Amino acid sequence: MTLDTSPIAAIATAPGRGGIGVVRLSGKNLWPVVQAVCGKDEGTLAPRHACYLPFRRADGSLIDQGLAIYFKAPHSYTGEDVLELQGHGGPVVMQMLLARCLEAGADIGLRLAEPGEFTQRAFLNDKLDLAQAEAVADLIEASTEAAAKSASESLSGAFSKVIHDLVNKVTNLRMLVEATLDFPEEEIDFLEQSDARGQLAAIRATLDDVFMHASQGALLRDGLNVVLAGKPNVGKSSLLNILAGSDVAIVTPIAGTTRDKVTETIQIEGMPLNIIDTAGIREADEDGSGPDEVERIGIERTWGEVARADVILHMLDADRGPTVEDEKITERFPDGVPVIRIWNKIDRSGHKPAVDKMTDATHIYLSATDQVGIDLLRGELLRIAGWQQTVESRYLARERHLIALKAARDYLESAALHAAVDNQASDKSLDLFAEELRLAQERLSSITGKFTPDDLLGVIFSRFCIGK
Template sequence: MVEKPPTTPRPEAGSAATTIAAIATAPGRGGIGIVRVSGARLLDFCAALSGKKPAARLATVADFNSADGSVIDKGLLFHFPGPHSFTGEDVLELHGHGGPVVMQMLLARCLELGARLADPGEFTRRAYLNGKLDLAQAEAVADLIDASTTAAARSAVRSLQGEFSREVNALLAQLIELRMLVEATLDFPDEEVDFLEAADAFGRLDRLQHRLDEVFDRARQGRLLQGGLHVVLAGQPNVGKSSLLNRLAGDELAIVTSLPGTTRDLVRGTLQVEGIPLHVIDTAGLRETDDEIERIGIARSWQEIARADVVVLLVDARSGVGEADRAILAKLPNHLARLTVHNKIDLAARGPACHDDADGVTVALSAKSGEGIDLLRQVLLRIAGWQPTEDVFLARERHLRALAVTRAHIDQARERLPLLDLFAEELRLAQLALATITGDFSADDLLGEIFGRFCIGK
């Protein structure tokens, strides 16, 4: 019999033994501020705070009182009894006036009553530990908060609603069924291959691989929505890098002059193209120089190039790619996507163009007039592998790694045939890798890393 992968122990609702509290609204002033509390049996906590024991899931007007009975604030009190709450424990929400001082006073009162300050992401972590969310859904909470584009927000909502998890669980079900067929034959070595063929085990493997590829492609698209594409503008001085950054961003982010070496440090801008964040970085002109400050800027430029997804090499359209530009191309890391832009076509009496060549893709444009800028945007999306669609998952790098490891083990499984014991072991490892996405199998240090990135109060 094939067992499910070992799961992270999840305590029963309320067994965390401590009550936690935090301000759940953003810092600063606002019309309304919220202090959130989660723990076990919080009605007595309510009574000590407000003199009331409110009905479940109904807004109750209440005074929030200090220890000496004076009123800290007047607002709305909500009580969500566990397990039917976000965390699976009793949850209180104190909706008061959104000034930072009154919020801190309410939080301090909650701490006086026995709560402790919540760690970053602890409310969502408790929701996961109490079975209210799986790990992919819990991460989608933070992704929705951090979404920088409309497309990213919509994809995060789909993951929060469990769409990504359902696809992963469907793959897990296929893996488990295939493992059951394979391991059922291990006790009958004389009939194992015939039995597997009769049970369509190899057809099941093909369908599993195909579905896994589809999920990986959708997740890879979602990774672009979440993290965006890091684009570095490189080239010799005075070829128009700063002008191109300003044109792409639609703002005067960088100083533009006719003097070479004007940009001495990195200048960054973020823009959206079809919902994909493009993080564009203007670098110092790459040349030999005796200027100490400019040398530091050039060193930082090479460091940024090493971390980039795409390097855009700008050259002057009037002179084309010269020896100095080829030297820059030769120094670029091999793994980087590269794009050559012939800028200043307005001065070279040329029109905008785009074509593939030995050094990657070449685009001719004018950063000054804007001609050819749309060509550049579309080429950047093509290099990133973006395909406009409405059903992507807002995936994280760890999700892609888990899917890639799963694919590798399934590929290895096929290569192990006809050694079915090794075939079965590769399927088991594939199942374990895939299960880490939803948290059916996760190390404690992975949980700490994930939830430690959340904001306090969530």
């Protein structure tokens, strides 16, 4: 990816009102802006020192007063010259200050930054690798304390260091293989004397450990999308309120009370879950009555959420038992998505709280009204997610990281087959061994950005907030 070196500017603080707001600039030759806005000539603003001064319009009138901090390249976030203007955090004031900077910097080509462009420049200028750059966004978006802690670890380079160590070990093993292929006349039993199999086994064991922590970190970052689905008045909203610990959904005996989805993020033993309550699914009754237009739209949205679910909680009435409508709902669930059938209202049916693992789904008997059996549901959700409370994720991970780690693991598994004793280190098996190691190395390196395609980089940074 080529770097656009034109200077950029943006508001770096979140939209809305605040005590302090920051306008950030990055690029070469920012002094015309410094002189025009802050009244400071080149060299008079000491790097890394906060200077309290007025921010002025072109006619000299005052926009605001605040702090100007200049960071000289390469000792800055982006690796370029950076200017940060910290003023009062009103949105109008910030927009006026940004507009003034763009006006003053027109002659040097100053433009508005794209989303994530400051961090993108930090990556392209080798201030951060790609995993660390992604951790910046993850830290900003962290929804739990544990997620923020893991994102900080990734930003500090913990995840990158593990990946770099793995890449180095695979690279060293590749060097040994290539040397053996280049000098076959030495007739050295490579696999035995260099303990290639032992080295490969150690690499695979380390990769398995990294994958386990990364999987835990991916859950910590994204959470689990859990959709409550079922007929009206089976207790979906009541269950949501219990899991959330507050009345986030309206509960009435009137069919169709929930017209649109209600989403609440909760934690179970540190794992975030996005619980989505949906409109009750029903068709027209025998008397012709049924959902009105608004409710029908809500039901359509219910099926949309079901299609995107990681786990479906199918709520049923234990007192009334299964119905034809329940079976019709079940038939429309997508294949491959775990389903928990929750038999609610056991306070009326006489059932005991229980978990029944059957071939079609796991069935859980509980009472949302009496709050009985709720812990059984929590435990089953943790089991489905693969959450391990005893494993503390050292870093957050994204889906692309898991895909790369899994691919590398598969290549190393193939390498182990080619290095098996039965192959007796033939030239062909060594060639294949070396190729599998090369592919594993490339997939691991893609995590930190060494072999990452430009189009993927564009997607990653476009999802950042503007000003970061």
